[in-house]
Amino acid sequence: MGRYFIxxxxxxxxxxxxxxxxxxxxxxxxxxxxxxxxAMHGHTDTPELRGEMKKVIHQGTPPAAAPRAA
Structure with a gap:
């Protein structure tokens, strides 16, 4: 099993x-x-928010350099 990151x-x-x-x-x-x-960005926990977040979940570990913004 690997790690997942966002x-x-x-x-x-x-x-x-x-x-x-x-x-x-x-x-x-x-x-x-x-x-x-x-808590930090003022979003509301909705299915839409979770759907957008799911798109940017990756396997592995976060890179040191900034990824391209969505």
């Missing part, structure tokens, strides 16, 4: 957030990422 730098944001997080399962990662999006 990098805030890939999501459109006025805050220029540089947080990246990783977990052993997509479910665990999604829950943490949604909590971050709600």
């Amino acid at each position: 990098d805030c730098r890939e999501m459109p944001s006025d805050k220029k957030c540089t947080l990246a997080m990783a977990a052993d399962t997509e479910k665990e990662l999604m829950e943490a990422a949604v909590q971050h999006a709600v």
